[in-house]
Amino acid sequence: MTLLHDIRERMAATGRSASTDPVAANLLTLLTQFEDSQWWSPQEMRQKQLAQFALLAAHAYKHSPFFRSRFDEAGLDPSQAWTDHSFSSIPLLTRAELMQQADDIYCRAVPRQHGTVHKVQTSGSTGQTVTVAKTEFNQLLWLALAMREHLWHERDFSATLAVIKAMTPTLDDPAEAARIGWGHPATLLLQTGPSYAQPLAMDVAQQAAWLARIDPKYLLTYPSNLGALLDRYEHGDTVPPSLRQVRTVGETLHEGLRGRCRELGGIEIVDMYSSQEVGLIALQCPVSGLYHIQSESLIVEVLDDDGRQCRPGETGRVVLTDLHNFATPVIRYEIRDYAEVGPSCPCGRGLPTLARILGRRRNMVVFPDGRRHWPLIGAHRYREVADIRQYQAIQHSLEDIEIRLVVDAPLSQQQEARLTELARQALGHPFPLRFSYSKDELPRTKGGKFEEFISLVK
Numbered sequence: 001m002t003l004l005h006d007i008r009e010r011m012a013a014t015g016r017s018a019s020t021d022p023v024a025a026n027l028l029t030l031l032t033q034f035e036d037s038q039w040w041s042p043q044e045m046r047q048k049q050l051a052q053f054a055l056l057a058a059h060a061y062k063h064s065p066f067f068r069s070r071f072d073e074a075g076l077d078p079s080q081a082w083t084d085h086s087f088s089s090i091p092l093l094t095r096a097e098l099m100q101q102a103d104d105i106y107c108r109a110v111p112r113q114h115g116t117v118h119k120v121q122t123s124g125s126t127g128q129t130v131t132v133a134k135t136e137f138n139q140l141l142w143l144a145l146a147m148r149e150h151l152w153h154e155r156d157f158s159a160t161l162a163v164i165k166a167m168t169p170t171l172d173d174p175a176e177a178a179r180i181g182w183g184h185p186a187t188l189l190l191q192t193g194p195s196y197a198q199p200l201a202m203d204v205a206q207q208a209a210w211l212a213r214i215d216p217k218y219l220l221t222y223p224s225n226l227g228a229l230l231d232r233y234e235h236g237d238t239v240p241p242s243l244r245q246v247r248t249v250g251e252t253l254h255e256g257l258r259g260r261c262r263e264l265g266g267i268e269i270v271d272m273y274s275s276q277e278v279g280l281i282a283l284q285c286p287v288s289g290l291y292h293i294q295s296e297s298l299i300v301e302v303l304d305d306d307g308r309q310c311r312p313g314e315t316g317r318v319v320l321t322d323l324h325n326f327a328t329p330v331i332r333y334e335i336r337d338y339a340e341v342g343p344s345c346p347c348g349r350g351l352p353t354l355a356r357i358l359g360r361r362r363n364m365v366v367f368p369d370g371r372r373h374w375p376l377i378g379a380h381r382y383r384e385v386a387d388i389r390q391y392q393a394i395q396h397s398l399e400d401i402e403i404r405l406v407v408d409a410p411l412s413q414q415q416e417a418r419l420t421e422l423a424r425q426a427l428g429h430p431f432p433l434r435f436s437y438s439k440d441e442l443p444r445t446k447g448g449k450f451e452e453f454i455s456l457v458k
């Protein structure tokens with residue numbers, strides 16, 4: 001609250017107003033609303049969500065051929081008052097539908113107050129591309145939620161930020177880094193410190209040397225890249241002395257990384273759960289570390305195998321409804337991630353929580369008896385065994401797990417035996433393992449995501 005108050009005062013002092021800076025003014029308005037709505041009770045939030053959903057459903061029925069027939073086929077009248085029950089009887093929207101029937105799903109018209117429409121593409125782990133149309137209002141909402149995340153974590157906006165992400169151009173010149181600052185949303189509202197950037201393709205040893213030179217307080221990157229950096233630090237590379245927080249995005253964060261960061265001298269991880277299709281989904285609570293669902297923007301359901309809502313402590317499939325996308329209605333979309341439902345948060349915010357986000361079904365290992373389970377990734381220090389640049393495990397069948405290693409020279413028998421032991425601990429079962437070696441970097445998705453474990457068992 002105080003931070004938002006400060007921002008308002010500073011903007012007024014520099015003569016910025018709604019007429020000179022409408023985006024900043026709209027952003028402040030949304031942030032002010034969020035200050036209030038985060039404390040609503042879950043029941044109050046749910047009522048408002050269903051009222052907003054009624055507007056979306058009526059719009060989709062009128063302008064999206066796909067949703068008109070979907071509601072008709074399900075016997076649902078979008079002009080009704082929606083309840084939890086009627087909402088949960090809408091069939092799930094699959095990624096295949098969103099990909100193959102995009103033209104039918106798009107709305108032929110969008111309310112004028114939502115602004116112009118643009119399209120965003122998202123590439124999945126199997127290379128298929130989904131295109132979702134979004135409005136200016138969706139963009140504004142994204143800015144507001146991203147700013148909420150800064151405010152929740154009371155970031156020091158004068159500090160240095162470093163970014164290492166896929167397809168980010170190098171930004172290494174101090175004058176340019178200072179001029180650009182942290183970028184939107186922060187720079188819409190205030191002056192920030194510099195932000196430097198490097199593409200993910202940069203070699204990890206070079207990244208470590210670069211970070212030591214830039215010495216940021218905050219680093220934004222992917223969990224798998226952070227894991228590789230931690231390996232360097234644990235082997236004696238210099239940890240940037242000012243580094244206090246790593247902000248992770250884009251991939252599943254494995255809990256082992258948090259402990260490893262803390263051991264390096266109190267560096268904390270703040271993770272964000274987002275997707276290209278709907279934007280920010282859940283943000284970490286500054287008090288408890290649980291992930292608060294961004295209920296002003298979306299309805300997030302976690303469903304078990306029978307389609308029932310999971311209870312706290314249970315893990316299920318994540319299903320998303322974007323309440324404000326009137327260009328591509330994203331209604332009960334099965335994003336294919338799994339998450340564990342969290343308890344109500346001790347911070348007092350009414351926004352429901354997720355305790356963990358667990359990635360895709362294909363990131364689960366399948367035991368010989370058919371049970372699936374999440375391998376412990378990120379906690380094991382494979383590089384203590386040998387100089388391994390990158391690794392990935394592929395489960396080809398119940399009896400065949402391949403450990404791919406990127407190394408300069410193959411491992412000795414002793415090293416392989418030690419690694420087998422560590423990998424079996426992580427997998428949770430004494431699987432037979434085979435090693436394969438390569439000198440080239442292992443493939444990522446187009447968006448730069450990397451999966452450390454993939455099961456091909458159906």
Ligand SMILES: [Zn+2]
Pocket residue numbers: 285286287288290292345346347348349
């Ligand atoms: Zn909380």
